[in-house]
Amino acid sequence: MTMTLQFADALASVSVPVPSRLEAFAATVVVDRPTLLIDASRVALQYRALKAGLGHADIHYAVKANPTREIISTLVSLGSHFDAASRGEIELCLSLGAHPAHISFGNTVKRAGDIAFAHAAGIDLFAADAEAELDKIAANAPGAQVYIRLIVETSEADWPLSRKFGCDRDMALALLDHARTIGLRPVGFSFHVGSQTRKSSMWGVTLDVMAGIWHAAIAAGHDLTVLNIGGGFPAFYGEAIEAPTAYAAGVMAQVDARFGKVARVMAEPGRGLVAEAGLIVAECLLVSRKSARDMHRWVYLDIGRFSGLAETEGEAIRYEFITSRDGDATGPCIMAGPSCDSADVLYEKRPVMLPLSLQAGDRVLIRNTGAYTSAYSSVGFNGFPPLDVMVI
Structure with missing residues (x-):
């Protein structure tokens, strides 16, 4: 269930950090x-x-986030474009006013019927x-524009995204040729540097490789007009990151230097757009040894x-926790969820420091959880209900 709530006038009139x-x-x-809780x-x-x-790059919000x-x-009203992974996401965007020309079907594994649906809808x-x-x-x-996703094998991201998506240089060039042969319009490449790439400078190694493939394709006679640089834009989880404008400008400066003038650059922030707009209200059920x-x-x-x-898998994303007892003496904790599954452990390799006075019934707030939380909790495993959402 999603509810839209209004702040009291007093809260709305005060300028405070989000x-x-x-x-x-x-x-x-x-x-x-x-x-x-989501702050739109x-x-x-x-x-x-x-x-x-x-700057000149179009934001294609990664709807899956x-x-x-x-x-x-909100994003439609701001002129955002969208990266959709499924028919359901396409239908959602269209139903809320997104223009078909502003939606890309970015999943490289698609059902034939969903491709036909998207094409009929104008995508x-x-x-x-x-x-x-x-x-x-x-x-x-038939006749659609296609871009080829490249595999990224060199990533400095906290959560590299390798193996499942993308292809190497030689296959990518061959796929451009094949697309043209079968009547499609091959327009460019896409890649993803990896989720939570905390510094814009960390894009350099990946961009070097991708630019080499881009220029090889042009030399082979392909008129490339679309460069999709994917996501990787970070959110704050306790470790310092650059401010969003400076970060994005830093990435684009590197892109422009390596690729030259590209007719259309796409960026697909998901986490970097919505993570810091979310806060989870949770409860401590038990503290034990x-x-x-x-x-x-x-x-x-x-x-x-x-x-x-779900993003605590491998402790890749480390959330910040707030309790009403912050300020009391702290000690290390292993954190776990409520289900009867031994894999439902959040942080054990690097225990979390929490107040020694914490006890069952205490409210626990989890910061910067607007991305990949409600989207991952659609199934009521063990009978626990999916994560509720309130938009303020």
Whole structure:
């Protein structure tokens, strides 16, 4: 369920940091299950900041990061474009006023019927990384524009995205030729540097490789007009990151230096657009130890890996926690979710420091959780309900 709420006039008239705005509302809201609070104005602020740095590049919001309708509506009103991974995401964007020409079908693994649906709806830009996928597009969206996704094998991201998507240089060049042969319009390349690439300078190594493939394709006679630089734009999880405008400008300066003048540059921020616009209201269910010798307490929350915190897998994303007992003496904790699954452990390799006074029933707020939380919690595993969402 998604509800749109209004702040009291007093709160709305005070200029405070966005996390404080969310936390102030969290202090007054009554919930009976884990709930994600979304500040739509923060999404708009972040969009404008990223767009200022990206300049001539079009933002294609990665809908999969958070498909909440109010977020999509806000971005449509700002002129955003969208990266859709499925028919469902395409239908969502179209229903909220997005223009078909502003939507790309960026998943490289698509159902034939969904390609046909997208093409009939006016979408003309599709991703592929295999010959069979190009054949599928040609059969169901004849004459469409396609870009080839390149595999990234050198990444400095906190969460590299390798192997599942993309192809290497030689195959990419061959796919451009094949696309042209079967009547498609091959227009360029896409890649993804990896999720949570914390510094713009970390893009350099990947951009060097991608630019080499770009120029090889041009030398081979391909008229490339589209460069999709993907996502990777970071959110704050406790480690310093550049401000969004400076970060985006830093990335674009490197892109322009390596690729030269490109007719159309696309960027696909997801996390970097919505993560910091979200705050989860959760509850501590239990604090315990496994033995008298145990150095660490176990803290069990009413939200876990199967109900919204999937990105704690491998402890890749480390969220910040706020409690009403902050300021008390702290000690290390292993954090876990509520389900009867032994894999539902959030942080164990690097325990979290929490107040020693923390106890069952205490409210726990989880900062910067607007991305990949509600989107991952659509199934009620163990009977626990999906993460609720409130938009303020």
